[in-house]
Amino acid sequence: MNELNTVVESAQSAFGQALTPADLENAKALFLGKSGRITELMKGMASLPVEQKKSQGAAINLAKQAIESALNARRQALADAQLQAQLAAEAFDVTLPGRQRGQGGLHPVSLTLERIEAIFGSMGFEVAQGPEIESDWFNFTALNTPEDHPARSMHDTFYVEGGTATAPNLLRTHTSPMQIRHAVQHVKRHRAALGASAEGLFCGTMPEIRVIAPGRTYRVDSDATHSPMFHQCEGLWVGENVSFKDLKFVFTDFCRIFFESSDLMLRFRPSFFPFTEPSAEIDIQFQNGPLAGRWLEVAGSGQVHPNVVRNMGLDPEKFIGFAFGMGPDRLTMLRYGVNDLRLFFDGDIRFLSQFQ
């Protein structure tokens, strides 16, 4: 009897020391396996007299049951421990706030573009869109830019693969190609409406061209005030009786409305562009606020060069045009007091969300 108790106790302690299911199965074999202690004891009964066999058999069975129940209890305990460990490892904090999709908003430059379109729209200007991959013809040649002009060099312009003299082969360096694209369509439409010949320069009557063309532009340039991708907005006004005075009037109005500053001053400073003659940079000056008293350049402008008027399909003896090209990025910087252009294109939500 004592021996059986010892066997049961040593089984219980061996099971208790088993820390994994595999250890436990090994320990089980020592007691219940083919040559385990209980099996050996059973075999030993063969030599006993009949009465002893009975009582010894019953005692061994009890011991066996005790070992089996210790085994099952330990199995359960190990399984429970494993489940607890897994639950602890995969635990998550149900009290954390859920993930939400934040409220989106327009990029500050998009806000500026919307504002520009609304203001010029109220002055009777259409809004046109043009391709960002342009041809050499629209970007340079049609705009009276000489073959050897430095802007055409690879240092300044991103060229794309393929392309012929007229096929798309570069990323537009300004929105000015839209002057030609839009004017050519406008002239074509009104020629057709009049039943006029499609040949030669047009010198009939047509509604004035008044258009702005906002969009992305590209140059090989990068620092705090230049980004390889930036925005421009072109403006074009062509008619029989348009003058610099009209341009000045419209642009002054635009700036005063845009900056909500009725005493803002404008200055046309002589400059050079191949496609305008004469040409002027447009500077503005605030009378109040942190930028007061400084002249700030916001646009290039000028009277459309006769060669460009011809490339529009118009007779420069009859039609005169004024064009301007402004930088919406710069307008945005001035309006909100941002001093590094790159912030607009880094995509940092902490910066961008301030404009909502």
Ligand code: PHE
């Ligand atoms: N395209 C010129 C530039 O990118 C700006 C401009 C537009 C100048 C129209 C005159 C007329 O600098």
